[in-house]
Amino acid sequence: MKRDHNHLQPNPDPSSSLCGGSSTGKARLWEEEAAQQDCGMDELLAVLGYKVKTSDMAEVAQKLEQLEEVMCNVQDDGISHLASETVHYNPSDLSTYLESMLSELVPPAFDPFGAAGTTAAAAATGTLVDSFLPPAESSTLTTLDFENNNRKQIFDEASCSDYDLKAIPGKAIYDSLSSSTHGNVKSEKRLKPTSESPPDIFPPPPPASSFGIPTDSIRPVILVDSQENGIRLVHALMACAEAVQQNNLNLAEALVKQIGFLAISQAGAMRKVATYFAEALARRIYRLYPKNPLDHSLSDVLHMHFYETCPYLKFAHFTANQAILEAFEGKERVHVIDFSMNQGMQWPALMQALALRPGGPPAFRLTGIGPPSHDNSDHLQEVGWKLAQLAETIHVEFEYRGFVANSLADLDASMLDLRPSEVEAVAVNSVFELHKLLARPGAIDKVFSVVKQMKPEIVTVVEQEANHNGPVFLDRFTESLHYYSTLFDSLEGSVSSQDKVMSEVYLGKQICNVVACEGADRTERHESLTQWRNRLDSAGFSPVHLGSNAFKQAGMLLALFAGGDGYGVEENNGCLMLGWHNRPLITTSAWKPANDTTASASATSTVTH
Amino acid sequence: MARSNEVNLNECKMVVPLNTWVLISNFKLAYNLLRRPDGTFNRHLAEFLDRKVPANATPVDGVFSFDVLIDRGTSLLTRIYRPVTAEEPLPDVAELEKPVTAEVVPVIIFFHGGSFAHSSANSAIYDTLCRRLVGLCKAVVVSVNYRRAPENRYPCAYDDGWTALKWVNSRPWLQSRKDSKVHIYLAGDSSGGNIVHHVALRAIESGIDVLGNILLNPMFGGEERTESEHNLDGKYFVTLRDRDWYWRAYLPEGEDRDHHACNPFGPNGRSVEGIKFPKSLVVVAGLDLIQDWQLAYVEGLKKAGQEVKLLYMEQATIGFYLLPNNNHFHAVMDEISRFVGSDC
Numbered sequence: 001m002k003r004d005h006n007h008l009q010p011n012p013d014p015s016s017s018l019c020g021g022s023s024t025g026k027a028r029l030w031e032e033e034a035a036q037q038d039c040g041m042d043e044l045l046a047v048l049g050y051k052v053k054t055s056d057m058a059e060v061a062q063k064l065e066q067l068e069e070v071m072c073n074v075q076d077d078g079i080s081h082l083a084s085e086t087v088h089y090n091p092s093d094l095s096t097y098l099e100s101m102l103s104e105l106v107p108p109a110f111d112p113f114g115a116a117g118t119t120a121a122a123a124a125t126g127t128l129v130d131s132f133l134p135p136a137e138s139s140t141l142t143t144l145d146f147e148n149n150n151r152k153q154i155f156d157e158a159s160c161s162d163y164d165l166k167a168i169p170g171k172a173i174y175d176s177l178s179s180s181t182h183g184n185v186k187s188e189k190r191l192k193p194t195s196e197s198p199p200d201i202f203p204p205p206p207p208a209s210s211f212g213i214p215t216d217s218i219r220p221v222i223l224v225d226s227q228e229n230g231i232r233l234v235h236a237l238m239a240c241a242e243a244v245q246q247n248n249l250n251l252a253e254a255l256v257k258q259i260g261f262l263a264i265s266q267a268g269a270m271r272k273v274a275t276y277f278a279e280a281l282a283r284r285i286y287r288l289y290p291k292n293p294l295d296h297s298l299s300d301v302l303h304m305h306f307y308e309t310c311p312y313l314k315f316a317h318f319t320a321n322q323a324i325l326e327a328f329e330g331k332e333r334v335h336v337i338d339f340s341m342n343q344g345m346q347w348p349a350l351m352q353a354l355a356l357r358p359g360g361p362p363a364f365r366l367t368g369i370g371p372p373s374h375d376n377s378d379h380l381q382e383v384g385w386k387l388a389q390l391a392e393t394i395h396v397e398f399e400y401r402g403f404v405a406n407s408l409a410d411l412d413a414s415m416l417d418l419r420p421s422e423v424e425a426v427a428v429n430s431v432f433e434l435h436k437l438l439a440r441p442g443a444i445d446k447v448f449s450v451v452k453q454m455k456p457e458i459v460t461v462v463e464q465e466a467n468h469n470g471p472v473f474l475d476r477f478t479e480s481l482h483y484y485s486t487l488f489d490s491l492e493g494s495v496s497s498q499d500k501v502m503s504e505v506y507l508g509k510q511i512c513n514v515v516a517c518e519g520a521d522r523t524e525r526h527e528s529l530t531q532w533r534n535r536l537d538s539a540g541f542s543p544v545h546l547g548s549n550a551f552k553q554a555g556m557l558l559a560l561f562a563g564g565d566g567y568g569v570e571e572n573n574g575c576l577m578l579g580w581h582n583r584p585l586i587t588t589s590a591w592k593p594a595n596d597t598t599a600s601a602s603a604t605s606t607v608t609h
Numbered sequence: 610m611a612r613s614n615e616v617n618l619n620e621c622k623m624v625v626p627l628n629t630w631v632l633i634s635n636f637k638l639a640y641n642l643l644r645r646p647d648g649t650f651n652r653h654l655a656e657f658l659d660r661k662v663p664a665n666a667t668p669v670d671g672v673f674s675f676d677v678l679i680d681r682g683t684s685l686l687t688r689i690y691r692p693v694t695a696e697e698p699l700p701d702v703a704e705l706e707k708p709v710t711a712e713v714v715p716v717i718i719f720f721h722g723g724s725f726a727h728s729s730a731n732s733a734i735y736d737t738l739c740r741r742l743v744g745l746c747k748a749v750v751v752s753v754n755y756r757r758a759p760e761n762r763y764p765c766a767y768d769d770g771w772t773a774l775k776w777v778n779s780r781p782w783l784q785s786r787k788d789s790k791v792h793i794y795l796a797g798d799s800s801g802g803n804i805v806h807h808v809a810l811r812a813i814e815s816g817i818d819v820l821g822n823i824l825l826n827p828m829f830g831g832e833e834r835t836e837s838e839h840n841l842d843g844k845y846f847v848t849l850r851d852r853d854w855y856w857r858a859y860l861p862e863g864e865d866r867d868h869h870a871c872n873p874f875g876p877n878g879r880s881v882e883g884i885k886f887p888k889s890l891v892v893v894a895g896l897d898l899i900q901d902w903q904l905a906y907v908e909g910l911k912k913a914g915q916e917v918k919l920l921y922m923e924q925a926t927i928g929f930y931l932l933p934n935n936n937h938f939h940a941v942m943d944e945i946s947r948f949v950g951s952d953c
Contacts, residue, residue, distance in 0.1 A: 042628050044932050049660025049733040050632070057627050064634045071638075076646060083642040083651055091658045094635065220663035221705065222676040222686075231704065238703040478702050552653040565684045571657050581678050581686055582731050582754075584663060 052094050063098040070105045078105060088548040090574045218528070221482050222583040224489045230270045233262045234481070237274060240281050241477040249285055256282050269488040276508040277481060280515035289521065290512050300379070303342055305502030309494045311561050312586055315578045316431045317346035318557055319588035320460035322550040324427045325353055327458035331425040333363045337416065337454060339408055339430040341368030344383040346431065348390055355394040363397040365424070367416055372404045380404060408433065409443035413453035426456040435463055438525040448539035452593045458544055459591040464526040465577055465584040468514050480514045483585070490566060490580040529575060529587045541591040545574030554578070621845055624896065624924055626934045633928045637846050640727065644854050650726055650759050660733040666702050668693045672740045675705045679776045683756065685769055688730045690743045690750040708782040715748040715792050715949045716783050718773055720755065722799025724828060724855040725766060730754035734931050742796070745942055746949040751777055755804065759858035763870050766800070770808035778817050794821045794949055795887070798930065802827025806873055813884050821948060822889040826897055826927055827906065830856055831872040832865050835901035845896040845926045852899065874909030881913045888916035890948045892941055894925035920944055
């Protein structure tokens with residue numbers, strides 16, 4: 001076949017100088033290639049989601065060729081192993097990704113323990129304990145055969161209920177258990193509450209952090225309701241918010257009343273969302289600020305209903321646990337510090353997974369941190385007892401301590417009785433807590449620095465995927481209107497109407513906070529992944545990637561939910577996002593202190609040479 | 610075996626820029642992992658590996674986008690891309706579906722490629738392509754997130770395309786001022802090109818006006834093995850084996866490649882003679898192994914007396930239109946712009 005190269009533009013050698021093109025066509029082309037050579041990354045591939053340095057292009061091409069060759073020579077099982085057994089990480093970073101694929105195939109790693117001269121990373125990229133969703137053939141867990149020699153028998157033997165591992169633990173664990181046990185649950189430490197700031201009506205927004213977090217200007221929007229009334233309602237809400245922004249309170253008042261009428265005629269999710277936003281606007285206009293913080297027992301109940309109704313919390317717990325499990329691989333003693341203890345719903349699943357670990361479970365220590373309860377009950381203590389009882393039945397050595405704190409910023413590493421990292425591996429977990437710290441200047445920095453002092457193997461962070469913390473009220477209003485509309489829409493398919501209502505109330509409180517509050521009271525300061533990445537990066541953390549196994553299992557988890565069709569998981573540079581109809585709503589990311597050479601590399605994909 | 614592969618890889622690298630080669634080879638590698646010999650598809654890994662981008666109501670380079678759920682029953686999403694106007698440089702986020710203002714606004718319904726199994730409307734490669742089309746054609750682009758094989762076989766993709774066409778046609782805000790009608794074009798690459806043809810057929814049956822079809826490297830085939838399939842098998846990223854796999858995944862079980870979905874002017878095809886079929890622009894890459902089928906499609910249209918323009922890009926491989934780093938790309942974009950602009 002004749003090959004005519006004249007009208008082709010082969011990629012120039014990066015080291016050669018550019019020649020100016022004569023025709024417009026060529027000039028356009030050279031322009032593009034010039035752009036490529038300006039910065040490190042190939043811009044054209046970057047737009048398509050791949051990060052490859054121009055200077056690495058040839059090397060990446062070589063790896064692709066090598067892989068192609070190897071895949072031709074390897075049998076079908078090799079390919080299927082790569083597809084189904086291997087854990088893939090961060091496909092955007094092509095060079096590293098291809099390298100890890102190569103290390104899977106060369107030498108042929110059919111040895112399940114990867115003993116034959118493979119690197120630690122290759123072993124780590126092999127099969128992991130898939131214990132959250134066992135294959136269909138596995139039996140229900142009844143008792144576990146463990147040696148109890150070194151395990152302190154602290155509790156009376158509680159009756160052993162059947163645990164169906166297929167069910168994500170929730171209500172089942174919290175059947176009324178006898179409270180005669182007490183045992184190894186340390187008494188709570190109560191930290192000095194920080195002084196309450198005087199109520200401030202429209203204080204200036206808190207100063208941007210010292211390193212200038214850029215506000216994320218990507219606005220992902222999905223329209224789920226194209227009805228005429230819906231549009232009019234949104235208009236009215238926006239107009240009212242604009243009036244508030246301009247401090248035209250008379251107009252705002254008139255508009256907010258109108259919204260009430262319009263909302264009645266609307267159906268479904270839109271009506272409810274509009275009602276919550278209208279109420280929040282009214283509170284702002286009339287300066288009737290909601291009491292903060294919430295009554296704890298009510299907040300607990302709402303939280304639990306939200307947990308049951310829709311997958312958001314379960315996804316958060318599940319993906320965070322997956323990262324923690326990977327980070328704890330090979331560790332004999334582990335310590336989880338949970339910034340978001342609530343009713344401790346995240347931990348039964350992790351404990352069960354640890355119990356099933358080949359080689360036996362590690363000793364598991366849990367430090368739960370939470371806000372004070374109003375009725376003087378020791379709720380953190382109770383939660384600890386229940387988990388202790390679970391630990392007993394599954395034969396996991398367990399230690400617990402609860403800390404009451406008004407703010408995470410009140411915490412100091414010295415309070416936590418940390419043990420040397422060679423002895424005990426630490427994981428720090430935060431689900432929907434970090435954003436609250438942005439309400440007080442300096443708080444987030446303090447917390448980041450304390451976390452680093454904990455020398456964690458991993459820090460798991462789950463946050464809402466939205467920017468509700470911009471400096472302009474109207475922007476926050478618009479963003480949150482779209483966000484919660486999408487969220488409410490996803491609840492519509494819920495089976496239990498009671499759960500749905502409770503979840504809506506739960507979310508309604510957040511809406512109220514975003515719209516009606518300011519200053520230290522406005523704690524729902526959600527920020528996007530891009531923003532959190534910048535913050536964590538600047539604070540000295542580097543990412544730990546979540547891989548295809550977590551992705552797949554999260555996807556399978558979602559399929560268990562009614563109305564599951566609209567939910568989807570997305571991978572974003574090592575983080576996992578849960579979305580509704582492709583609109584990301586929450587993000588799980590994992591981190592560890594940067595330059596931490598002692599931390600295990602097993603959770604990442606980089607092959608160390 | 611390794612030796613002939615070496616030759617193939619080197620040949621391949623000669624005809625495309627290096628970053629294009631890396632991009633398409635990476636797809637090829639991933640796709641090899643996803644297709645299972647038993648005909649099933651590793652959907653989880655596919656979604657994990659696919660690079661996606663969110664919609665963005667904030668304009669970037671004069672284009673903003675938003676997703677719309679147009680059919681809840683099938684979770685059918687479309688991503689709509691609109692140009693910013695001089696009057697409204699910042700779109701009103703409260704009313705993204707604001708009526709178009711120009712006398713004539715082409716609305717391009719776009720069907721992404723992926724051989725019926727891969728990619729989505731929010732795949733980065735297609736989001737980027739759709740954004741280009743907006744600026745190029747001063748058009749609104751509606752990218753359809755149709756259901757994919759093998760989980761959803763024929764005719765799901767066509768059904769979704771048809772749903773999208775009806776939806777677009779019935780949007781008052783998409784009507785051109787000139788005649789209060791929606792000026793619709795259908796466009797697609799690979800399987801998307803195939804969908805274009807079949808949706809156009811349905812449009813005619815139902816009396817919806819489609820002003821033009823744009824088919825980029827459209828996916829067609831047949832039982833017969835053609836010369837180009839023999840000559841180019843495995844040489845430029847694509848193998849006959851994988852083509853067969855995708856047809857087996859899309860076509861109803863038990864059907865062969867002479868099914869009219871795959872071979873529209875073949876033994877089971879439907880003639881378009883005497884009907885008001887839209888004018889077509891068909892782009893064929895000279896290094897695409899299925900070009901004989903694509904050329905046969907063009908011939909079929911001509912024989913039926915339909916207006917069709919063929920753009921044969923001799924040294925182009927599949928996917929040349931994904932990166933603006935080659936002459937074929939610019940030539941084709943210019944043609945598309947002329948094709949759509951000719952109705953103004």
